[in-house]
Amino acid sequence: MLSERQSMILNAIVDDYIRSAEPVGSRSISKRGDVAFSPATIRNEMADLEELGFLEQPHTSAGRIPSNKGYRYYVDHMAPLKPLKAEDLKLFKQLAAEKLNAVEEVVQHAGTILASMTNYTSILLGPEMFNTSLKHFQLLPLNETTAVAIIVTSTGEVENKTVSIPPGVSASDMERTANLLNAKLSGVPMHMLKARIYSEIGQEIQRHAEHYEQLMKLLDDSLVSGKDQKVFLSGTTNMLIQPEFRDIGKLKTVLDLLEETPTLTRLLNSEQKGIHVRIGSENIHQAFVNCSLITATYSLDGESFGTIGILGPTRMEYAKVIGTLDLLSRAMSRALTGRYGP
Amino acid sequence: MLSERQSMILNAIVDDYIRSAEPVGSRSISKRGDVAFSPATIRNEMADLEELGFLEQPHTSAGRIPSNKGYRYYVDHMAPLKPLKAEDLKLFKQLAAEKLNAVEEVVQHAGTILASMTNYTSILLGPEMFNTSLKHFQLLPLNETTAVAIIVTSTGEVENKTVSIPPGVSASDMERTANLLNAKLSGVPMHMLKARIYSEIGQEIQRHAEHYEQLMKLLDDSLVSGKDQKVFLSGTTNMLIQPEFRDIGKLKTVLDLLEETPTLTRLLNSEQKGIHVRIGSENIHQAFVNCSLITATYSLDGESFGTIGILGPTRMEYAKVIGTLDLLSRAMSRALTGRYGP
DNA sequence: GTTAGCACTCTATCTGAATGAGTGCTAAAC
DNA sequence: GTTTAGCACTCATTCAGATAGAGTGCTAAC
Numbered sequence: 001m002l003s004e005r006q007s008m009i010l011n012a013i014v015d016d017y018i019r020s021a022e023p024v025g026s027r028s029i030s031k032r033g034d035v036a037f038s039p040a041t042i043r044n045e046m047a048d049l050e051e052l053g054f055l056e057q058p059h060t061s062a063g064r065i066p067s068n069k070g071y072r073y074y075v076d077h078m079a080p081l082k083p084l085k086a087e088d089l090k091l092f093k094q095l096a097a098e099k100l101n102a103v104e105e106v107v108q109h110a111g112t113i114l115a116s117m118t119n120y121t122s123i124l125l126g127p128e129m130f131n132t133s134l135k136h137f138q139l140l141p142l143n144e145t146t147a148v149a150i151i152v153t154s155t156g157e158v159e160n161k162t163v164s165i166p167p168g169v170s171a172s173d174m175e176r177t178a179n180l181l182n183a184k185l186s187g188v189p190m191h192m193l194k195a196r197i198y199s200e201i202g203q204e205i206q207r208h209a210e211h212y213e214q215l216m217k218l219l220d221d222s223l224v225s226g227k228d229q230k231v232f233l234s235g236t237t238n239m240l241i242q243p244e245f246r247d248i249g250k251l252k253t254v255l256d257l258l259e260e261t262p263t264l265t266r267l268l269n270s271e272q273k274g275i276h277v278r279i280g281s282e283n284i285h286q287a288f289v290n291c292s293l294i295t296a297t298y299s300l301d302g303e304s305f306g307t308i309g310i311l312g313p314t315r316m317e318y319a320k321v322i323g324t325l326d327l328l329s330r331a332m333s334r335a336l337t338g339r340y341g342p
Numbered sequence: 343m344l345s346e347r348q349s350m351i352l353n354a355i356v357d358d359y360i361r362s363a364e365p366v367g368s369r370s371i372s373k374r375g376d377v378a379f380s381p382a383t384i385r386n387e388m389a390d391l392e393e394l395g396f397l398e399q400p401h402t403s404a405g406r407i408p409s410n411k412g413y414r415y416y417v418d419h420m421a422p423l424k425p426l427k428a429e430d431l432k433l434f435k436q437l438a439a440e441k442l443n444a445v446e447e448v449v450q451h452a453g454t455i456l457a458s459m460t461n462y463t464s465i466l467l468g469p470e471m472f473n474t475s476l477k478h479f480q481l482l483p484l485n486e487t488t489a490v491a492i493i494v495t496s497t498g499e500v501e502n503k504t505v506s507i508p509p510g511v512s513a514s515d516m517e518r519t520a521n522l523l524n525a526k527l528s529g530v531p532m533h534m535l536k537a538r539i540y541s542e543i544g545q546e547i548q549r550h551a552e553h554y555e556q557l558m559k560l561l562d563d564s565l566v567s568g569k570d571q572k573v574f575l576s577g578t579t580n581m582l583i584q585p586e587f588r589d590i591g592k593l594k595t596v597l598d599l600l601e602e603t604p605t606l607t608r609l610l611n612s613e614q615k616g617i618h619v620r621i622g623s624e625n626i627h628q629a630f631v632n633c634s635l636i637t638a639t640y641s642l643d644g645e646s647f648g649t650i651g652i653l654g655p656t657r658m659e660y661a662k663v664i665g666t667l668d669l670l671s672r673a674m675s676r677a678l679t680g681r682y683g684p
Numbered sequence: 685g686t687t688a689g690c691a692c693t694c695t696a697t698c699t700g701a702a703t704g705a706g707t708g709c710t711a712a713a714c
Numbered sequence: 715g716t717t718t719a720g721c722a723c724t725c726a727t728t729c730a731g732a733t734a735g736a737g738t739g740c741t742a743a744c
Contacts, residue, residue, distance in 0.1 A: 023736095023737090025736070025737050025738085026737075026738080027736085027737075037686080037687090038686070038687050038688080039687090039737090040686075040687050040688070040689090040739095041685085041686060041687070043737085043738065043739075044686090044739090046738090047738090047739080057738090058695095059693085059694060059695075060692090060693050060694060060737085060738065060739095061692085061693045061694040061695070061735095061736065061737050061738060062694080062695075062736080062737070062738090063736080063737065063738090102490075102503075102504035105504075135482065135484070136482050138480070140477065140478050140494055142477070142496075142497075142498045146498065148444075148494060148498045148500060150492060150494070150500060152482055152490060152492070152502075154484075155484075156484045156488065156490045156504050158490060158492060158500065158502035160500035161444075162444035162447075162498050236597070236601070237594050237597045237598050237601065240590050240593060240594045240597070241590075241594070246590070248582050248583075248588065251582060252579050252582045252583070255578070255579045255582070256579050259578070259579065365705095365706090367705065367706050367707085368706075368707080369705085369706075379717080379718090380717070380718050380719080381706090381718090382708095382717075382718050382719070382720090383716085383717060383718070385706090385707065385708075386708090386717090388707090389707090389708080399707090400726095401724085401725060401726070402706085402707065402708095402723090402724050402725060403704095403705065403706050403707060403723085403724045403725040403726070404705080404706070404707090404725080404726075405705080405706065405707090685744105686743105686744080687742100687743085687744075688741105688742090688743080688744090689740100689741090689742090689743095690739105690740090690741090691738105691739095691740090691741105692737105692738080692739085692740100693736105693737085693738075693739100694735105694736095694737090694738100695734105695735090695736085695737105696733100696734085696735085696736100697732105697733080697734080697735100698731105698732085698733075698734095699730100699731085699732080699733095700729105700730095700731095700732105701728100701729085701730090701731105702727105702728085702729080702730100703726105703727080703728075703729095704725105704726095704727085704728100705724105705725095705726090705727100706723105706724085706725090706726105707722105707723080707724075707725100708721105708722095708723085708724100709720100709721090709722090709723100710719105710720090710721090710722105711718100711719090711720090712717105712718085712719080712720095713716105713717080713718075713719090714715100714716080714717070714718090
């Protein structure tokens with residue numbers, strides 16, 4: 001599609017612009033050394049690249065900046081990932097070495113590392129409930145009317161929810177029901193739990209307890225997990241140092257969206273396994289038109305498990321971020337795998 | 343200290359400045375109507391007020407703006423609180439009426455209301471562990487080396503922590519220990535728990551289990567609550583719309599601090615019961631020199647329980663915010679009291 | 685096909701003048 | 715003695731016009 005030379009020039013422009021955030025002119029490309037042509041020749045090619053939609057010109061007498069299409073080409077034809085600096089690698093090793101017990105701690109820590117290494121904003125999704133199974137269930141009465149339901153998953157995640165006790169249900173009813181659940185359904189994947197309750201222990205409850213309907217309602221309430229995936233943000237204020245967000249209006253649109261965890265979950269989750277890059281308007285959400293979002297997935301025992309992402313301006317250090325995400329997602333998978341064996 | 347007229351003029355200036363964020367001149371004060379003197383007279387008084395340290399002048403030919411001391415005087419001599427708008431009151435009633443089961447839900451919801459009503463940033467501290475007592479304790483092994491410890495407090499708060507199982511400790515050891523704790527120490531205030539473990543059940547454990555040292559270590563690990571008070575932020579992006587934070591540098595200092603939950607906890611907790619106003623440099627932390635922080639405490643069954651706060655520029659609508667905080671803290675106390683009775 | 689040269693365009697920057705908000709001081713009026 | 719009108723003065727903001735400089739597009743020569 002693009003000639004060798006056009007490709008080189010486009011690359012050089014994107015590279016320069018990522019560094020400087022200023023429109024790039026023909027002269028500065030010529031002086032870089034890696035494109036050994038005169039400014040005039042480069043100008044001709046730049047005009048062609050603009051016509052093809054890879055470059056844009058803020059105004060007639062300015063240099064060129066990459067368009068979304070230009071970034072896309074750059075990313076798709078990028079040179080193989082650069083190895084990371086030694087000091088960065090050290091951080092990853094720490095992540096694996098550190099005795100972090102809970103999955104959430106690993107995820108949170110990874111997010112902090114990611115943000116501080118890239119100077120962008122990191123968005124990580126915690127474990128997907130879908131892939132974990134029930135370890136333990138408990139119903140603990142607090143007073144006459146409310147109880148707290150506690151669910152522990154196979155990965156040690158603890159979810160709790162305060163629920164109302166339906167009238168007529170006694171403490172011993174609740175205890176018996178919880179015991180039944182633990183005895184029969186421990187190890188069942190979370191996403192099948194509700195169905196299995198009806199099919200396998202409904203009858204049992206009916207036989208032993210008076211208030212079948214109420215107890216089932218109570219279980220239903222207890223197992224509605226409000227937020228099934230936790231969102232961990234880090235480095236949100238890194239957004240402020242990007243010159244493209246000097247404009248407070250644009251900045252606010254993005255930061256506002258970062259507070260909407262359900263939307264974030266949706267945006268990150270739409271990805272399949274592996275690394276994905278969404279540039280500018282490739283993002284579904286309006287607020288991200290000036291941003292690029294790069295995501296990767298991490299896994300536990302081979303099962304896809306959660307997502308880690310970096311949000312920054314479209315003028316992003318793609319090579320560095322993709323390399324970092326790749327390594328970090330692997331490091332996380334390594335840190336998590338083999339700990340909660342079947 | 344200040345004459346009647348000086349006080350009136352200072353009040354008018356602060357009022358005007360809070361509304362406009364622009365230095366206010368003698369003419370505009372004279373035209374307001376509530377200070378019936380000529381601009382010249384007002385100018386003289388303003389010069390005096392500046393000499394006394396209540397006002398400042400950005401430059402010679404500009405109007406005056408209140409100094410921290412000026413704000414302080416304004417707050418201390420403020421007219422009695424204005425009644426809130428009917429629509430705002432409705433929100434409070436909703437808070438009380440809504441069937442929010444868990445304490446945390448009440449706190450979180452209150453934070454959202456607070457931020458949206460004031461257009462500032464709300465910072466709320468969840469229940470202080472100090473004032474709750476132990477309801478239930480559980481140690482659940484996940485695999486050979488790790489277990490999850492779950493603590494439920496009298497208010498239904500659930501804390502969990504993943505801990506390493508010391509070598510030699512068996513599942514039945516852990517179960518027995520947890521049962522012992524529940525039998526002997528249920529109802530004991532959280533802040534006395536550690537001491538009581540040593541004094542009351544240490545011997546018991548020593549008698550029944552082989553690995554006394556290891557078990558005590560395990561309990562110790564389990565009960566170290568990393569973050570004892572949760573911090574709920576809402577409306578952080580409201581900071582962006584304040585003209586005093588047009589300067590990204592200043593903005594970043596504040597937003598960065600908002601991400602440091604431990605520091606926030608410390609800053610809010612330093613207050614005693616009731617409403618407190620910290621203006622500009624009255625805040626201990628450097629990052630808040632351009633901010634005012636207003637806090638109030640809420641309680642459960644009369645016991646002081648947590649703190650709610652509003653952070654904004656020193657040019658803050660003190661009357662409105664103080665009134666709102668006062669009512670909301672009462673509404674929260676009402677919504678929480680009598681639910682987890684002894 | 686490549687490049688040197690040049691006219692042209694457009695932004696950013698600087699200058700100086702005009703504007704206007706606001707002050708401080710003095711002297712007159714109350 | 716207190717208040718106010720009047721006036722000279724200060725300083726930030728705004729605007730227009732001039733200038734510099736970066737960069738382009740086109741043409742013609744290599």
